[in-house]
Amino acid sequence: MDAQKIEKLVRKILEEMEEKKKPAETECEWGIFDHMNQAIEAAEIAQKELVQLSLGQRGKLIEAIRKAAKENAEKFARMAVDETGMGKYEDKIVKNLLAAEKTPGIEDLRTEVFSGDDGLTLVELSPYGVIGAITPTTNPTETIICNSIGMIAAGNAVVFSPHPRAKNTSLYAIKIFNQAIVEAGGPKNLITTVANPSIEQAEIMMKHKTIKMLVATGGPGVVKAVLSSGKKAIGAGAGNPPVVVDETADIEKAAKDIIAGCSFDNNLPCVAEKEVIAVESIADRLIDYMKKHGAYEITNKEQIQQLTDLVVENGHANKEFVGKDAAYILKHIGINVPPDTRVAIMEVDGKHPLVTVELMMPILPIVRVKNVDQAIELAVEVEHGFRHTAIMHSKNVDHLTKFAKAIQTTIFVKNAPSYAGIGVGGEGYATFTIAGPTGEGLTSAKDFARKRKCVLVDALSIR
Numbered sequence: 001m002d003a004q005k006i007e008k009l010v011r012k013i014l015e016e017m018e019e020k021k022k023p024a025e026t027e028c029e030w031g032i033f034d035h036m037n038q039a040i041e042a043a044e045i046a047q048k049e050l051v052q053l054s055l056g057q058r059g060k061l062i063e064a065i066r067k068a069a070k071e072n073a074e075k076f077a078r079m080a081v082d083e084t085g086m087g088k089y090e091d092k093i094v095k096n097l098l099a100a101e102k103t104p105g106i107e108d109l110r111t112e113v114f115s116g117d118d119g120l121t122l123v124e125l126s127p128y129g130v131i132g133a134i135t136p137t138t139n140p141t142e143t144i145i146c147n148s149i150g151m152i153a154a155g156n157a158v159v160f161s162p163h164p165r166a167k168n169t170s171l172y173a174i175k176i177f178n179q180a181i182v183e184a185g186g187p188k189n190l191i192t193t194v195a196n197p198s199i200e201q202a203e204i205m206m207k208h209k210t211i212k213m214l215v216a217t218g219g220p221g222v223v224k225a226v227l228s229s230g231k232k233a234i235g236a237g238a239g240n241p242p243v244v245v246d247e248t249a250d251i252e253k254a255a256k257d258i259i260a261g262c263s264f265d266n267n268l269p270c271v272a273e274k275e276v277i278a279v280e281s282i283a284d285r286l287i288d289y290m291k292k293h294g295a296y297e298i299t300n301k302e303q304i305q306q307l308t309d310l311v312v313e314n315g316h317a318n319k320e321f322v323g324k325d326a327a328y329i330l331k332h333i334g335i336n337v338p339p340d341t342r343v344a345i346m347e348v349d350g351k352h353p354l355v356t357v358e359l360m361m362p363i364l365p366i367v368r369v370k371n372v373d374q375a376i377e378l379a380v381e382v383e384h385g386f387r388h389t390a391i392m393h394s395k396n397v398d399h400l401t402k403f404a405k406a407i408q409t410t411i412f413v414k415n416a417p418s419y420a421g422i423g424v425g426g427e428g429y430a431t432f433t434i435a436g437p438t439g440e441g442l443t444s445a446k447d448f449a450r451k452r453k454c455v456l457v458d459a460l461s462i463r
């Protein structure tokens with residue numbers, strides 16, 4: 001063998017050895033890191049690359065996320081149900097598609113223009129930079145879809161801190177979306193997280209100097225934490241949506257709509273009907289129609305107490321039963337019902353724990369009151385001032401107006417299931433980050449951007 005062939009062979013062997021030294025492709029390359037500091041640093045690099053792209057190019061990244069979310073909607077739904085043990089597979093598909101299709105993108109970034117004798121002024125929406133987002137176990141992929149679209153559309157990178165109980169589902173979605181972004185010509189690690197989400201990792205994110213905004217979707221504790229961080233924060237907190245039914249309502253339709261909204265994804269959505277307050281004159285008919293549309297009524301006071309002791313724990317919902325089927329819950333107190341039973345209903349008073357505690361399960365207490373004024377007063381009381389969602393079934397415009405003014409919720413749904421308020425069967429855009437505590441309401445890209453004013457004096461005023 002001549003020297004040239006030997007040299008070529010040696011070079012080939014050395015190249016093969018060098019190739020073997022290279023680390024195998026890991027999920028870190030798709031936005032998932034061992035430590036929060038790494039995730040934040042990678043997101044910062046990606047965000048600087050993102051803002052160098054045109055708005056049109058940014059729009060292509062958003063469309064890539066939408067496409068990936070729709071293609072994986074069924075898998076996301078199955079993974080979420082299997083991992084968390086909560087909700088309904090079919091309804092989670094609907095929510096994933098809703099987030100993918102109806103979350104606003106770059107079209108939400110509208111410019112204000114002022115022109116006159118002194119020139120031209122533009123007010124435009126610019127990114128914060130890197131946003132830290134805490135997501136819940138109840139809507140793991142839906143919130144990631146929604147926040148990713150809105151935050152990236154506004155020009156940000158996003159670092160997620162998913163709920164540990166939905167870790168695998170959340171990480172899979174983040175990986176899929178990063179792949180879609182890169183394939184569409186965007187930077188890698190535009191969406192990041194850690195392989196093992198925890199309270200400790202979330203605290204690092206909240207305190208990190210690179211994180212310019214925090215967005216929390218969850219219970220009062222996590223919202224309080226981000227509001228205490230000293231950073232710009234958006235909090236999407238708890239709700240306990242009441243539904244009022246007066247004597248003018250279409251009673252059968254009201255019953256059907258209430259059961260549909262309450263049972264959707266086993267009552268996990270924070271907008272879902274949590275208690276019914278019915279005017280006495282129509283209460284019996286309402287209950288009859290609710291049973292016709294899939295409700296099982298518990299009338300035995302001892303069983304109602306057993307159910308209360310089961311699902312309310314130290315003044316909060318018992319996590320073991322959140323998002324479970326009605327039949328599963330009732331079986332634990334010795335009541336066997338058909339597996340397709342949608343909701344368990346029972347009559348209680350307005351102070352009852354089943355009314356005052358947000359349960360997030362298909363248990364729907366009903367309170368009778370004398371008239372619509374009492375119904376409105378009680379509804380305001382049991383909503384606890386969360387200003388999240390309220391529903392009313394009525395054909396009396398004065399009643400609807402009075403309740404809307406009294407309850408002051410971010411979402412007010414009239415004569416429809418609660419989910420119409422987030423775009424399922426209702427007009428308008430969708431979101432899974434509903435910011436009542438901090439006032440943004442139904443968040444979208446414009447809420448993840450800051451206003452900047454650009455002033456040009458004595459020019460470009462051509463009127």
